Amino acid sequence: NAGVTQTPKFQVLKTGQSMTLQCAQDMNHNSMYWYRQDPGMGLRLIYYSASEGTTDKGEVPNGYNVSRLNKREFSLRLESAAPSQTSVYFCASAGGRPNYGYTFGSGTRLTVV
Amino acid sequence: GQQLNQSPQSMFIQEGEDVSMNCTSSSIFNTWLWYKQEPGEGPVLLIALYKAGELTSNGRLTAQFGITRKDSFLNISASIPSDVGIYFCAGPQTGGFKTIFGAGTRLFVKA
Numbered sequence: 583n584a585g586v587t588q589t590p591k592f593q594v595l596k597t598g599q600s601m602t603l604q605c606a607q608d609m610n611h612n613s614m615y616w617y618r619q620d621p622g623m624g625l626r627l628i629y630y631s632a633s634e635g636t637t638d639k640g641e642v643p644n645g646y647n648v649s650r651l652n653k654r655e656f657s658l659r660l661e662s663a664a665p666s667q668t669s670v671y672f673c674a675s676a677g678g679r680p681n682y683g684y685t686f687g688s689g690t691r692l693t694v695v
Numbered sequence: 696g697q698q699l700n701q702s703p704q705s706m707f708i709q710e711g712e713d714v715s716m717n718c719t720s721s722s723i724f725n726t727w728l729w730y731k732q733e734p735g736e737g738p739v740l741l742i743a744l745y746k747a748g749e750l751t752s753n754g755r756l757t758a759q760f761g762i763t764r765k766d767s768f769l770n771i772s773a774s775i776p777s778d779v780g781i782y783f784c785a786g787p788q789t790g791g792f793k794t795i796f797g798a799g800t801r802l803f804v805k806a
């Protein structure tokens with residue numbers, strides 16, 4: 583089915599380890615986003631890419647890096663994981679500006695011990 | 696920065712009851728979006744509102760864009776167990792690419 587695919591679905595890391603969360607969309611959307619979701623705090627924007635070749639910081643970018651590999655793929659990298667990065671991570675995409683809403687992936691549940 | 700305040704934080708209701716929840720901001724938004732997140736999944740767009748005063752329905756769901764453009768309301772009529780989830784309001788920044796999300800209203804429905 584068309585949509586946003588995130589891998590992996592679950593991951594446990596040790597403090598200091600690195601990993602990359604993958605996201606791909608097949609809707610030919612221009613903009614892509616990474617959010618984290620923590621209990622009681624809703625969704626907070628980490629980074630976004632308005633179009634292929636551009637990336638910008640969101641609300642909580644510290645400790646993360648991103649790559650817009652091509653129009654379909656937008657990856658999120660944790661260089662040195664910390665327990666504070668334990669969260670559920672969602673990738674989303676939109677056709678243009680987000681006025682018509684996002685399509686979200688099903689999330690990556692990350693635990694840092 | 697811009698913030699969206701959702702209330703209530705959680706609701707415990709009986710099947711068949713109607714539900715109301717709201718979202719307020721100190722800033723004006725030109726678009727209001729309502730999403731539902733089911734357990735283990737990402738949020739899914741339910742309703743989009745584009746005009747102050749607009750009232751839009753999607754099945755048993757009805758949402759309204761407040762006339763001050765600083766609030767929005769979501770009503771669910773005759774709730775059923777599958778309405779369980781977290782309901783988020785969201786407001787895209789005008790002319791930008793960012794969207795602000797509320798903290799969500801968690802709905803529990805008892806059969």
